[in-house]
Amino acid sequence: MNFKGLSVLLFTAFLVLFFSCTKINESTELGSDLIPAVDNVHTFDTTLDLQAAYHFFNDTTKTLISDYMALGQTTDPVFGTSKADMYFTLSSSAYGTYPFKTAYPNNTDSLKIDSVVLSLAYKGSYGDTTSLINVSVSEITSPRANFNDTTLYRFDNGSIATGSVLGSKTFALKDLKDSILVGRKPSDTAVKAANVLRIRLNNSIAQKLISFDTSSTSGKGGYYSDSTFRLLFRGLAVKATSASGNGAFGYFNLYDNANTQLIVYFRSTVNNVTDTTSATFVHSAYSQINSIQRTPGGPYLANLNVSNPQQLYVQSFPAGSYVGIKIPGLDAFPNKVIHRAEIIACKVPDATGVDNIFTPPSRLLLDRRVPSSASDSAYSFENDLQVGSDGSLNFVAFGGTLGADNAYRFNITRYVQGIVTRKERNDSLRLYAPLRSNLFAKNLNQYISVPNLQYIADGRVVLYGPAVANPAMRLRLRIIYSNL
Template sequence: MKKLLYSLSFILAIVLYSVSCTKIRTTTLGGDLIPTVDNVTVFDTTLEVITELYPLPDSTRISYRTDHAIGMMEDPSFGKTTGEAYVQMLPATIGKYPFGSSPDSIIGLDSLVMSLKFISFYGDSNSIQSFKVHEISPESGFRDSSIGYLISHPSFDVTDLVGEKNNVLFKTLKDSIQYLKVKDTIRTVNELRINLSNSLGMKLMSFDSTIYKTDSAFNENFKGFAIKIDEGSAVKRAMAFFNLLNAGTHLTFHYRRIKNGVADTATTDFIFRTSANANIIRRDPAGSPYATKIQNGTGNQEELYLQSSPGSYALLKIPALATLNNRLIYRAVLTTDRIPGLEDGIFPEPGRLFLDAVDSANNRFITIPNEFIPDLVNGSYDASVFGGILKNNRYEFSMANYVQGIVTRKEKSYALRLYAPYRTSPFISNSNGVPFPITVNSPITAGRVIVAGGANPGKKLRLYIIYSKI
């Protein structure tokens, strides 16, 4: 009942918000209808913006549906990124012994193979990295989490190395492969296969039916796998993304057993069934230009280093905005230009930048008042209208209705936050405290860009306004 009431209140808030936005959009004109600046009846002005750069405290959680980032990426502009995944795989059907009648029927194990469904990568396709698989320590506390673990969670303790795949060339992860499964030849694509130790396989096959009776009983006896990258990998310049929930991710036992009194070959798959999982991601900017900018980021900056989650944000202040007298706003655009960085072609920009407002009085972030219209159906918004898409090496955000509210109705002029989040949940302005969770950039860790700050001598971040006097 509480969830239903919350959903209804959320929908009502969106409807009221949309209606209010429609009422105030009388000053918004299409780009081809904005009158020409003649300095007689139509004027323009550019307001200075003070920009500061900070690390972004990241509360991102990776759910079981989300692509997990695994790899090491050394970016000359932003530093090093490390991603490791933790996963529990279980029999497709719980409640019975999954390898036949009982452990006594097992003759031997031929191989145990972990398959991970590859989705994409970010960075250098010529990266060569070695994947290491460890058993998660029984004392680690790793378990199923309905809301997912924070990407900033400490690494879980591990025990033995149980498998490895060395010198994987990332651009080959999307290649087709074939292998035998009993007597069938399997052909597949986008799959990383890692051979695990037979001793681990025999350990799992020796568990009796009481351990396989429930998920929790199995987890008490086996926590799962940690998948990490070897620090000694040859070329550490990319992150690979794998989907655990996809059918291509599984653990396959190839074994021999007695069936109906006769030796028989068989396979059994363990799968990820929304089980325990985590994706721990760390950024280390030490020694990079980004580290210098962050360290000196509290003054007005020439360059803003914006990195996708877990990353950074720029705090924007527009002192003159609150003092503008009443006027008719035809156009107001917050604009910043892209600044070239090191190896931008290998480490491209995020899909979108996002802008919200700092509601310090209520200790929260809100959507830009009168400007941001949420897409309730799809849990998103129209970036082509609101802004944040790189075009002609420039980012722009529509601000006309926000500025009109300030100059005409004396609404509050907020400090603004510019960033490139994976996910964010600002509260919807002009509503009764309803947050709006949206995915802005996916997958996690993909994307970084350098843009001009307010102190840039050549291309300042600025607020440009076209208006008429009243």
Template sequence: MKKLLPLFAILACAIVTIFSCTKIVNTEIGGDLLPPIDGVNTKEMFLTISTKNIKDTITKVGYGIPNALGYVNDGIFGKTTASINLELKPASYPVVFPVSKDSLFIDSVVLVLSYSGVWGDTTQQLGMRVYKIKNNDPSVDVLRADTTYDTNYETPRGDELTENFAEASVDIRKLNDSIYPRNEAAINQLRIRLDKSYGLELLKNYDTTSTGAYHNDSLFERTFKGYQIVPSQKGNALVRINILDTNTKLAIYYNYLKRDTAGGVRDTVVKYFNTNQYSNRTGSSNNIKHDRNGTDIPKFLPANNDKSDSLLFVDANPGIYTRLLMDSLSGLSNRIIHRAEIIMEQVPGNPVEDGWLTPPALFLTPISYGGDSTPRFALPYDVTISNGVIVNQATFGCYPLKKTDPVTQQSIYYYSFDVSRYVQNVISRGDSTFPLILYAPSNDFVYLTESSIYTAYTGTSSGPLNTPAIGRVRLGGGNHSAHRMRLHIVYSDIQ
């Protein structure tokens, strides 16, 4: 028995050694592809990242991407008001009606917007009003078809056009219902009835004479500057509107006395004014305003003198962007990098509010050391570009994922950006460790390299990474106590 004791002791020590040194790597993405961390051949480390909120931005929104419309009151990010300014025109000129003006009678006039989704609380109705864009100077084109406007661009407001000059209520839950207006079977339409007096104006006040608004496109533009669609502070959602879709139009429903018929026989018809990017081109803009008062954001913006912020606020452009510094990389000795990932975790708030105000897709891009306003470019080695479009957003880590928060037991979102090749080249070849910008772009481009004159689209071939203003996330910064942003590296020493 005494002879067996040393054998048992040796076996016990071996078992303890195996279980204490071997560990399955806990990466956020792709852990099953990596070797286990055994403490000898494969190891891991976590490096500190310095994080700062930098700036609340504006952006440009063209009519070729979805526009945001609505109102949100968010306890974490504040109030957002998104309005749309829009030109609508006849398909051709001159604009003719089947009979003379005195035989035309208005039924209704409806502004129709193509609906393609919602972000926010769908149980609350939105309030909308429609106005003319004021015609201060007929020679000035307020919405140019060849111009993409900033989100802070203002158009002059003219007379209200909403039916009975009262706020129209929009039930978001019914926007994808099938409807059957005159001579049409439709779906995904946000319809706002305008006042009949405006319909009468369209039927009675204009003509096709050589100076009339219905004669040609230039005369039409001198008279009709477009429409403002403005939400009230009601509801809690932003809807996506497709400006160029055929569902976006002004529908003029009218009837007329048919010629050469006895008994006053009438016919009912509809005439449309539409958007157009080819002949008789139309312009648009998406005016988006943020009010951050009443939130924690003013504690961090304008940027303070702290080296690192504990909370980072990122919302879809036009929104806040942040800066990350990984200075600790420069002191690492050469080694084999199996995976390097920047792990970012949501700091949860009200679980109900977090449930319908979901996070955006994020993008991580280096800048030169010239400052935060220097051009952004693709992260070397880890971003893949094909034909001017970035094609690996998913594997790079742009999209949010879900997990259970060990602190609150709530479901939270997180991101894991794969920077493995970049880190390998920093420590092996001495490449620069650039400051990184973290933001949620909509229709944005970055340069191919630090010195390139060519750019790549941050979105996909099917559209932008985010709809403007739709998506927000509060992340833990590099010094947050429970949700610290960190650089996780799985590596092996070079023998």
């Protein structure tokens, strides 16, 4: 036998095997195009049954100043009703000066109020944008201890005390994209704006703001400092009072100081010269509440907490739901080379005619529940949901978006490989639709904030459960593997 030739042959075979394995490993990072074809000779395909049920989720996510705030009402025949109100403080654009361009307090009689308008920067919608939404605006009267700028408030925070209604508006979200005239009167044709909701308020709110001065001792020194201003004027509440049809949520950016403003249009006379102008007040501090209250109903409520139901109902946060998943078959799965392991969740076709109104979440999130005394011990799939050097997360490889086949898929290849090869813990999984989630990344040894949705309370979906008759529709774990 030619041992030299045999050595060359073995070395060549080693290189082929080495680079083939490299390709297989890369497929978990780069996508499915490098996964070997299932031929049932070298590469195999199997499906493991899951155990699953859905439950209410006690979400603790808190509102950040950069979050878009929901406003409106929805009536969903599958999931029930929801209502969203907004509470927020306002600040003067400058302190130490009087914003109404007159010599206070001797010259206030020269002030003539034309109008008061609350302008809100519109960013997006969920639901029926043709629905007519009714909202009212009132001043916050809750004590400062109950509403302040040092607390971050949960999205499911309850209502706080307010005074009488200062103004109201009925509108359809579809119309907010149209350009509208911004000003006092029809002759102000030069200034137009789009994507704003403008609500005319009672002039009494302007009279209150005019009564403040710049003193630190008068008891009315609202323009002395931001803290005294917000002590005297605690802010505004914008509440949804009704909505036609199925309703909708509009999303507004309170921190967009160019478009979210309380505007007082006025005329003042100084030295016999009349000036027609405005004073603006903006939101600039962490003092906001987006109170979103849900009343579960329909099939969603009827099938709650049922083990292995035919259908699973996922409602986005806050006060939404999650699907708890267990994969007992992984504990006995033999040691194999895992080319691809993915959780597949198929969307149930719409039977109510409202899926085009109440659309599925743009992305679902899958994480791991770790046995612990802490009730919120949740871990990311740190080996599958890779964190980039800039802190970004590779959702393209991990999955979670609804595909053209009406299925959500999650790539957990490395997680499954760790269980079957290194006998790592087989955790319970959680499938849900948060705005964001705080998950522990073991490889970083720290918690990371994982963004998921653009808007709070945006989306709901019905998925097939693990016990549905059609195996191709079941919630399942699919594994593509080779023998060692």
